[in-house]
Amino acid sequence: MTKELHTKAIQQPIFKLIGDTSQEIGQDCYVIGGFVRDYLLEKRIPKDIDIVVTGSGIELAKKVATKLKGKPQVSIFKNFGTAMVKHKELELEFVGARKESYHRDSRKPVVEDGTLGDDQNRRDFTINALAISLNPENFGALIDPFDGIGDLNRKLIRTPLEPGVTYSDDPLRMMRAIRFAAQLDFSIEIESLRAIAAHKERIKIVSKERIVDELNKILMCDKPSVGLALMHQTELLPIVLPELTALQGIEEVEGQRHKDNFWHTLEVVDNIAKITDDLWLRWAALLHDIGKAPTKRFSKKVGWTFHGHEFLGSKMVYKLFKRLRLPLNEKMKFVQKMVLMSSRPIILAEDHVTDSAVRRLVFDAGDYVDDLMTLCEADITTKNPRKQRKYKNNFKLVRQKIVEVEERDKIRNFQPPVTGEEIMEVFDLKPSKEIGIIKEAIKEAILEGVIPNEHDAAYQFMLKKGESLGLKPVSQ
Structure with a gap:
């Protein structure tokens, strides 16, 4: 210099x-x-x-x-x-x-x-x-x-004064040290690392908003795993995000093991960071597997399972966001939806990709279907080149199918071709459960490909469904 x-x-x-x-x-x-x-x-x-x-x-x-x-x-x-x-x-x-x-x-x-x-x-x-x-x-x-x-020149994070004093005085500096190391690709001096670990409990006096600000900056780094791994090493992570560190570890029963979902998650976050600068999609990658720790089970018949981890994980997102004072608005709902649906395209890609399955995926994901596909592609962390090629090709097929189905059937942001008001008018109904039954039947018929997403076809289907429920059009 x-x-x-x-x-x-x-x-x-x-x-x-x-x-x-x-x-x-x-x-x-x-x-x-x-x-x-x-x-x-x-x-x-x-x-x-x-x-x-x-x-x-x-x-x-x-x-x-x-x-x-x-x-x-x-x-x-x-x-x-x-x-x-x-x-x-x-x-x-x-x-x-x-x-x-x-x-x-x-x-x-x-x-x-x-x-x-x-x-x-x-x-x-x-x-x-x-x-x-x-x-x-x-x-x-x-x-x-x-x-x-x-x-x-040494690419080193070091405190001007004795690190224990610096970190104890203002514990947010522990998060800042880790964030700078991640942002700048620097190392933290060994004495500083030890001091962070020694004073980790002091982070509890820092406001959640300031902690989240540093967490967001770590997540927005080119390689977020650097900061997250340092938080794990210094034992700050279990204080700030215990749901994440609960994923760590590999258990073996009767020769059957599961992968370490903590380190897998950090790989997924790094993968998605290469593709998108969307902070909330990066949060979704960080939290996509948090439901796996509480749902982990072993049975002799099928080995390790994590049944319902997506559903539980989406519920955990709300509690985590509330605790950290993250926004409880559309951003949280987006993360919840990504976590809830995180396995859907994977299951789809492993199976035969049917039009009806893709229609349902697009219907449920709505405008977020592309983000969901991005998350699932980032979730490929296998080191087996053959498996990696297979998964990537399968996801490519799913993406192509989404485009084809969307162009043909217009399912994204689906609005029923026949409205509730029209059903009430045709059958001279007051608000009742029959209207909901007919609307749901039309939606299912379109998603299953029984009828096209068009008014005339949906109208004829409505008449038949109404007839099966004992309803008659007023004109008859």
Whole structure:
């Protein structure tokens, strides 16, 4: 990492303007944290920039805003002593340098004004404590008291202070360490790993929302299994997602074994991460087998079974989402549906693919049939090349069949060709169970291919079904 790269990071005119303005009001200022880290890693050019000030961050933000074209509005957060200025595509957050102390039962610190050194001490990791001076006398100088540059080169996550203190003070940092390791493809220093395991119970004082935010970021990594395996290794995972770790292990009875569904699940999540950036589809992959632990049974006749694990798993999704304060809305319902239907295309692919089975799949999955197929394809983790080819080819056939059936029968988002109102009118009925029976019979006839998904055919079928129920059209 050369000084040229540090200076290049702050070559935009805005940085010199901030430094000059800071000098006018008698303060020093530095760009610090994620912007510096990511720029030096040359991964991406970050748009959110933290400016630490040895004085009032709010005062500097206000002064800088008056000098910018268009005089952008300053968003002030007095409780945190911070201010935000949006300039073009950049988000500049100004904060006064501070030192912190913590109480045992809270991750909210007692904050006092401090120096740049104090501010760097309180940072979570050495790679996030890197600062670049914006002061005219040493503009572009890198301030790196903990060898963060060395850790960037070594691809290492390490805390500035003793890791036990860092993690005990703010236990969310344990999740952040794992998330950064997964995002950046870094290792966590061995002492840090041990400290996370030693302080794992402290994660319980962190709000569910903050934990889920880190979990989501882990799930959105290129290879989520890295973060999930680290959570498992440090024993955070059974505290946060006990339903997942309950899947771990292989049992053998009378020479019959089942696969380790925990490590299988991590493979499925990695597989789906190669295909989609849909966070909720990744959650579905993570939870698709959670019903297997409570439904696992062994019998001499058939060996290991997990009967009804999809149904139970979909019920468990609600409890898990509620506990973690994940959204209990359409996103949860989507995950539930994916878990409930996760074996349907697999069974279909193993059997002869009939039109009626595909129609039912499309009817039940609706707009999510493509997501369901993506999940099932990700579920292929066999290491046997012959089996893998077979499964992939079978799923290809199912996908082709879905297209054919959909084009012909228009089953997706199915609406009965004959409405309840029409049935009531034809047979002069008030709301009654017979209407539901006729509608269900029409739906079944269409799904089974007995009649096409057309009004005239459905109307004639309705007349016959009504007759079998002892009903007569009013015109007769």
